[in-house]
Amino acid sequence: MSTRSWARSGGSTPSAGRWCISTTSAAFKRERALPRGVRDDEAVEATHPTDGVRTRVNPTASEAAELASDGVDRGALVTLFGRCTVDYEGRAASELGLGDRHVMLKPDGAALVHTDEGQQPVNWQPPGCEHDCRIDDQHLVVESHRSSPEESLVIRFSSVAHAAAFAADDPESLDVVGTxxxxxxxxxxxxxxxxxxxxxxxxxxxxxxxxxxxxxxxxxxxxxxxxxxxxxxxxxxxxxxxxxxxxxxxxxxxxxxxxxxxxxxxxxxxxxxxxxxxxxxxxxxxxxxx
Amino acid sequence: MSTRSWARSGGSTPSAGRWCISTTSAAFKRERALPRGVRDDEAVEATHPTDGVRTRVNPTASEAAELASDGVDRGALVTLFGRCTVDYEGRAASELGLGDRHVMLKPDGAALVHTDEGQQPVNWQPPGCEHDCRIDDQHLVVESHRSSPEESLVIRFSSVAHAAAFAADDPESLDVVGTxxxxxxxxxxxxxxxxxxxxxxxxxxxxxxxxxxxxxxxxxxxxxxxxxxxxxxxxxxxxxxxxxxxxxxxxxxxxxxxxxxxxxxxxxxxxxxxxxxxxxxxxxxxxxxx
DNA sequence: CGTGCCAGGTGCCCT
DNA sequence: AGGGCACTTGGCACG
Incomplete structure (x- = not known):
């Protein structure tokens, strides 16, 4: 169930990252044809220009782990919503008890944990991390780790209300005025x-x-x-x-x-x-x- | 289709916010019993402790707007994934062309637009904004606005791949060591x-x-x-x-x-x-x- | 509300 | 990799 980030191993240039992601979209469609013996509350096939979405509501821990791991492997943007604890250790250290949070795992290795309040994530990990989604004692555990500096973020879910993987294609860059x-x-x-x-x-x-x-x-x-x-x-x-x-x-x-x-x-x-x-x-x- | 933020009008204390959100969860369940004439790829009812999830894959613009507006009204954490442009004007100004992004609207009025790269959102709005989800020329448009300073963020979707509303209950606060x-x-x-x-x-x-x-x-x-x-x-x-x-x-x-x-x-x-x-x-x- | 300052600041560019 | 600095910095505490 260990995962690997394409964005890291594939190269750090934006174009390389984009290429990974566009191929991911196609990979998604192939994958969907396979019988997996799961309920089909996944994404319906669509001719929409923005395709490449896998979704699961109230998944089991295994289902969530599979979706998240698979999404990370394919270079998708993965989101999880559910009740979890969060532990961080690195430049500083932090603990966060059980609560409902939104977790985002980006293909560049960034991880974000958002509560329902505040613009800033309550916990995070910078780009360049390895995301690992696994089952531990029947529960989904997401760990994002990096070296230099040695830092680790561990998210332990007691329940997952929603899991999703999005294939994102974003060729544009931001243009800011007033700097x-x-x-x-x-x-x-x-x-x-x-x-x-x-x-x-x-x-x-x-x-x-x-x-x-x-x-x-x-x-x-x-x-x-x-x-x-x-x-x-x-x-x-x-x-x-x-x-x-x-x-x-x-x-x-x-x-x-x-x-x-x-x-x-x-x-x-x-x-x-x-x-x-x-x-x-x-x-x-x-x-x-x- | 105008929306209202519970977190703002309900008071700024964390406890008040939490109260809103726990009632929201119940409201979600009531709402779900109502026939709405929409496809049922919404969240399945669950006995899961973390309940209160509404999801829609590849929704029409109207469906996405309805889900987002409803979620914002109920104090839920709303997420959208799709192809969009983003325009910001306030302390500075910015433009962002068409691309796939993840949008998060928080009940406290914060808005976040994330691409597949970077820890920081490509565009955002701080807490205290009014989120407005509407249909404009057949497309979903999300606008987050605040005064003092006068600032507005406009997200125009050409297509929505996923829309979700999460009722979040988070009683815990972060404990950091090493400050x-x-x-x-x-x-x-x-x-x-x-x-x-x-x-x-x-x-x-x-x-x-x-x-x-x-x-x-x-x-x-x-x-x-x-x-x-x-x-x-x-x-x-x-x-x-x-x-x-x-x-x-x-x-x-x-x-x-x-x-x-x-x-x-x-x-x-x-x-x-x-x-x-x-x-x-x-x-x-x-x-x-x- | 403005002023001042910390932050796991992050991101960008430079050596 | 480390240094120096801008940032729609955000967030908090205090007057």
Missing amino acids: EADLKERILSSPELVESGFRPLATERETPAGAVDIYGEDRDGRTVVLELKRRRVGPDAVGQLSRYVEALQRDLHADADVRGILVAPSVTERAEALLAEKGLEFVSLTPQGK | EADLKERILSSPELVESGFRPLATERETPAGAVDIYGEDRDGRTVVLELKRRRVGPDAVGQLSRYVEALQRDLHADADVRGILVAPSVTERAEALLAEKGLEFVSLTPQGK
Whole structure:
């Protein structure tokens, strides 16, 4: 009943992963023709473009384990819903008593345990894990494990209300607008937004303290360091800018006059006080038209 | 077809949420007796302890919308799998073309869109949203919306391969070991781990720059500020400690001698350089027995 | 509600 | 593999 993740052994490139998944869809249909001696509350065959679904309601532990193991083996996205306990040990350790949760096993090795509350999973495992679905003492046990760091997630079901395996084909990638990168582009194409006469000279300029977002000169030829934030900032951003300014002052000359400007939609009160204390400046700018 | 979230209107306390959900389970059973003129590939009735599951494979858009809307209304955890586009607009904005994804709508108003890759959802909405499941131009459209900030997530399905609603009862809370709080407890009960003669005087002591993790005195009566981190730290933590030390030096007396000690498993090279530069110290400690 | 900060943060890019 | 940092960060605790 041990399982193997295609996504890991098949290669880490997205295209390889996608290929696995599209073949999975066909494999699903072949599999369905086989008599398995199980109740047919599985997925009905469909001509739907999105095919490749295996489902089971209130399965036995064995049925759930078979479906989950098979799905993992085929590179499907597997979901389980039922009453379970969850134990994690790795960078930290955690215990979670019996309750109803939704478990998702991804073909890239990620595992997610969701309760009915919160955006974040109550427990998880990052991509790159091995999913193992087995029967232990008549119950379904799902274990996701990885090395470096050594981490293991063990989900013990007392009952499974639903098990499903989905063959997913997703060629698209997300396109986001309104990030810090957009703010950078905006400033580079319209430097006067920072102040009249500002000339950007480099981005990601390296200093002993790290890379500066935008490095340039003001109208008087003084060195200017910009730290960009896409949202309202607190003291941490001031510390970051301060480190860069100090590093550049050391790096250039002892008497170098380096201006540091924090560019963000707004600053908190404490951050503003820190800015004043360090002799740093602030310019209000937002990524997009907002 | 508009929906309403029980978890939001019913109150924000966990116990209230749980009460809603347990009643939901009963409501599910009542509902199931009603003839609805739909194919019965829904969940079979079961005596299983984890009950309250409605499932539909390859539903029509209307069937999926009905199941999802009904589930949301009843405070269930709703999942959809199918081919869809996703548009988000709020703090930022994003577009995602057609692909197979898994959508989860939680009774607390959270929404998650997962592809077959990655631990993180490709799109999401935090708790507190209103989920709306409707038919638009023959297709299922799910919209999760919230105000303050104004944010909306729109999922347009070209086809739905699977729809499900789960009544979840989860009375347990997660117990984690190995956090910064554990490290704090460890130091408070064994201050000599930091250094011989160290005496903690306060935790979360307020300074103009923020609250100090542990505040105390060394064997010579000098003020000591501890900044704790559960894992290996970078320059940010040094900046944090530095801010506290500077603030305390100002706050006490101009000539106050304040020591700053970073307590963590280890530090990066650049962080170590920053520590030396600022005259701060480092003590290696880990939350648990690790 | 905003401010500040931890998190098993995750993800991305770089060396 | 490790470092540095952005993120629609999320989540919590506190004023």
